[in-house]
Amino acid sequence: MMIQGAEPDMEGNLEHLTELSEDIKDSTDKLLEITSDSFWSQSNLINVGASLLKGILIFVVGYLLIRYALKLINHILKKGGATKSAIYYIEIIFKFLGYFFVIVIAANTMGFQTNSLITLVASLGLSIALALRGSLTALASGIMIVLTRLIKAGDRVFIEGTEDLLVVEEIRLFNTIFKNRKNITVVLPNEKIMQNKVENLSKTEYVYTDVKIGIPLKDDIEKARQIIKTCLDNNDRVLKGHDYIIGVSGTSDSCIDILVSAPVVPEDYIIMQLELREVIMNKLKENGIMKPVLQREIRLL
DSSP states (O other), X not given: OHHHHHHHHHHHHHHXXXXXXXXXXXXXXXXXXXXXXXXXXHSOHHHHHHHHXXXXXXXXXXXXXXXXXXXXXXXXXXXXXXXXXXXHHHHHHHHHHHHHHHHHHHHHHHTOOOHHHHHHHHHHHHHHHHHTHHHHHHHHHHHHHHHHTSOOTTOEEEETTOOSOEEEEEEOSSEEEEEOTTOOEEEEEHHHHHHSOEEXXXXXXXXXXXXXXXXXXXXXXXXHHHXXXXXXXXXXXXXXXXXXXXXXXXXXXXXXXXXXXXXXOGGGHHHHHHHHHHHHHHHHHHTTOOOOOOOOOOOOO
């Protein structure tokens, strides 16, 4: 069954190759005819020159129109609030299609056969698409990222499978470039971004940053809560007008875990975790609430 199914495809490919070879033969014959002395003695040089001039004129006019259209599209997209990545994708597609059609029209005007060229380009495009399926998946993911505005340059995000908070630097055709808190460049394939959970901190004006503080079991929870609240009130980076979250998140053999959640701007998400933990622990220590020390009892029998 596989051999029978393959025969029509082989016949179709042979027909395409036959047509292509005939077109190439015709073009070769025409070039040989043009280079012969008899052609120039018999042909009307004015008509030949006019055809060449028309083709060149069409290409130049098309080139100028494409440049003008690109500027117009760029202006419209920027005015509409499109991201740089979206504009980049649209310009590449428009350039490719525009120049391809201009070249085909100019070649037709000069008398060249372009049907076989169009067929060849289509066949090559299909072959490349099948060979680069993974890359095309990344390309499609990049287009979806741009169109849906999942992320954009400057956003601070957490992506499933990565540990650090990442800052988006640039969205490219097949991958996206980030910087982590260590200022190290991180490159992720676009399909990985689309397939995993993305937490975008920059989509809102503020986010809550969490800090866990441990106090001894014997200490007063309410006293610790008031000390922590005072630390938050006196910190300029903690946004005012929003509620704090201060409560017991768990207990262990030696301590009570208190969760502190404070509203901050996305840019301060990481630094405030470190700063608040240090400030709160020092303030608790000043008020006699020491960090619990894990104690282990050993009995000798």
